[in-house]
Structure formats: structure tokens, C-alpha cells
Amino acid sequence: MEAMPILDRLELGHRLRNLRGEMTQAVSEELCTRRPERFSGPRKPTRQAWAEEAGEHLDFLAGALEGGSLAAFEEYARWRSRVLISRAHSAGDLVEDFEEMEAWLGTRLEPAEQDLVVQALRAGAQAAGDLGVSPARPAPTRLREIQERFLSTILKGDRREATGLALEALQEGHSIPDLYIEVFQEAQYELGRLWESNRITVAEEHMATAVTQSVLARLYPYIESVRPPLGNLVVTGVEGEMHQIGGHMVSDLFEARGWDVRFLGTNVPRDGVLQALAEHDADLLGISATMLFSVPNVVELVHAVRQRFGPTRPRILVGGATFRLAPRLAGELGVESCVGDLRQL
Ligand code: B12
Secondary structure, three states: OOOOOHHHHHHHHHHHHHOHHHHHHHHHHHHHHHOHHHOOOOOOOOHHHHHHHHHHHHHHHHHHHHOOOHHHHHHHHHHHHHHHHHOOOOHHHHHHHHHHHHHHHHOOOOHHHHHHHHHHHHHHHHHHOOOOOOOOOOOOOHHHHHHHHHHHHHHHOOHHHHHHHHHHHHHOOOOHHHHHHHHHHHHHHHHHHHHHOOOOOHHHHHHHHHHHHHHHHHHHHHOOOOOOOOEEEEEEEOOOOOOOHHHHHHHHHHHHOOEEEEEOOOOOOHHHHHHHHHHOOOOEEEEEOOOHHHHHHHHHHHHHHHHHHOOOOOEEEEEOHHHHHOOOHHHHHOOEEEOOOHHHO
16 A cells, blocks of 8 residues: 555546446345345345445445555444444444455456455455444533533434523633534534444434534624634535535634635535635635545545646645545645644644
8 A cells, every 4th residue: 555656546446436336236146146145034135235335335445545544444344344233234244245345356456456455355354343442431521511412402403402502602601612623523423423323313313413503503603703814715525525514613713713714515516616716816725525435536626726726825724534534645645634623723
């Protein structure tokens, strides 16, 4: 992995994704013949559902290779294992899927590529059996208490109560950044864990997230803008990326620090971002990405910005889970990064 340059890794990722249909078809046929019990009986996936999931394995494998991080694929394997186990499936099936993928992909790639893919799939198979230690419960603090109340309120879908809680916390003297990170971000991360472990449904997660977004909007007037601004910033979630709250918080917190910000939301087409940069005469572009499979679109966007505007302005700052999972990527792209959360800035 160390030795393969980023452009080669991107090509490999692209090739892998192009094999998705062929691979899922061939491997599911193989499994159907050799291990029909994988698709029959209670709680077993249909072949189509299995193919979708195996396609996701391939997508994340491609993202990890593109991002230059085997650890990112191990993290995916641990995550997928937790999701399966909490829904009464077996992590052994995941290991078997990775082995089947290895056997099929092994014959279709160049030797150097094959080595990498095999290395990643084996690391993933190993990690699937080792779920890691859950983080220790943080010490109780006033903000922690507010966060727990906030979480149960958004899970009820109660926008009024959630807004009231946030405004009360401001009156108690907590700052906007503290609320954003210690309360909203932590509640959102906990929502992810609750969904992952099958304790809430997708609909409950969507509803709770919508409440958090409405509370963010209600707090916006409490952010004071500083004049004259420190510079012009455009923040966007990359194309294909649906996670928006990280970019939203970044926008608000930069505004509170004195930047004149245009937040484009997420899943924004590349040309739209270029146009916004020109119109806003941006000094800085913030790119947010959460999913590993967003790596190619991040790379494309950075290249397009450099091609259109030259090597130095706007500066580019990237952040979000993608860059935590693939920490080499920002350096390889020649951009600045925030690999933690906004407490880091
Ligand atoms: C809400 C949510 C969604 C919503 C998002 C809606 C919305 N309007 O945003 C929806 C339903 C769309 C969604 C979809 C999916 N999601 Co989702 N989602 C989440 C959840 C629960 C919360 C995200 C969030 O709000 N985080 C809070 C923000 C504040 O945190 P943040 O993004 O990390 O941002 C901070 C920093 O990273 C940093 N930062 C972020 N961006 C930037 C940019 C710059 C420039 C800078 C400087 C800093 C910075 O600053 C921020 C503030 O500190 C997460 C759980 C999690 N751990 O994040 C899962 C999670 C990310 N999702 C997950 C998954 C699997 C998916 C789906 C694939 C599900 C599916 N099968 O469809 C899809 C993928 C869609 C896509 N193409 O992107 C998994 C990812 C697991 C993995 N191994 O990668 C997670 C971790 C849930 C889980 N535990 O299983 N999701």
C-alpha cells in the first residue's frame, strides 16, 4: 500500500467498482451451489439482498485502497460484523464473503493489485472476528447530562423540547461550540451506535437527525458575525455524500470565528462547487466527507479546483470521518485537514 501512488490506487478502486455486478453474480452463484444454506432458512438474505451487501463490501474495499489505508477496511469489517451480530446474523458469513471475494478477484487483477486486495480482504476477515473494545463511558458532567436529555428528546421527535433544551443551555452560559460538539455531535454519534446495534430503526434515526438540524437552524441567530470578515469560505459536502451536519457545524463555527461563509449543503455536483467558489471569491474551501466511498469524488473535486483556480487560492481544508479513516489522503492531495472534530481547530 505504501508503495502504490495515489493515481494507481484510484484506478484500482475504479476497476474494482466496475467489477461489482460481475463479482456479485458469480460469487452468489458459487455460494448458491456450494453453500445453499446461506440463502435459505429464517433470517437468511435473499440472493439480491446478499448481492447488495457484497457490493457494499467492494465499495468500501475500493475506498480503503483509494484512501491508502488497510486500517480503514479493518474498521469497515468490524463495523459490518457488529451490525450483523446485533441483527442475529453470523460474522462467520462475512469472513466467508471476504474469502469468496478474494478467490474471485484474485484472478482478475494485475499481480501488484492482487497482492493489495488480498492483503486488505485478509486483514478485514481477521478484524471481523475482533470487534474491539467499546469506549469507556465518559465521566458525568453538566454538558453530558444535557446531551443525554437532548438525545432522548430527539428520539421522541420533539422539536420544541429539543430547542428549549438548547436555549436553556445557552442561558446557563454554555458556548455554541460546546453545545455543537459536546451535545449535538455526541448525540448524533450515539444515534449511529443505536442504529448499528439495532436498537433504533432507520426512521427513528432520520427523525432524530431532522430534529437536530432544526435546532441548529434555531441557534444560528445566536452566532455573531465579526466585521470585517477574516476571509471568504465555501463549505460543501462532496458529491454522493449524504451526511450534512458536520459541514453545517463547520460553517457555523467558522462564521462565529469571523469568516464570511457560504454553506452549500451536501451531495453538491462538482461544477456547482466551482461556480460557488468563483461567485464568493473564496479564500478557503472546506470539503466534508464521511463515507470511505467518497474518496474518488474528493480527489476529483480537489483536482478540479486546482485546475480551475491554480495551486494556492483557495486553500483547501478537508474534514470528516473519511479523513480519519484514510489519514494519508490529505497530505497526498496537498490539502490541509482536520482529522478529529472541531475541538481540534
Ligand atoms: C445521520 C446519519 C445519516 C443520515 C445523514 C442525514 C443528514 N442530513 O446529515 C443519512 C440517513 C442520510 C445517512 C446515510 C447513510 N449512512 Co449514516 N450516519 C448518520 C449518523 C447517525 C450521524 C451523522 C452526523 O450527523 N454526525 C455528526 C457530525 C457533527 O459529525 P461529523 O460528520 O463527524 O463532523 C464533525 C467532524 O468530523 C468534523 N468535520 C466534518 N466535516 C468537516 C469538514 C471540514 C472542512 C472540517 C474542517 C471538519 C469537518 O467537524 C464536525 C464537527 O466536529 C452517523 C453516525 C456517526 N458516527 O457519525 C451515521 C454513519 C456515518 N452512517 C453510516 C452508514 C453506514 C450510512 C449509509 C451507508 C446507510 C445506508 N445503508 O444507506 C448511508 C450512506 C449515505 C451516503 N451516500 O452518504 C455509518 C458509517 C459506517 C462506516 N463503516 O462507514 C455511521 C457511522 C452509522 C453507524 N454507526 O453505523 N446517515
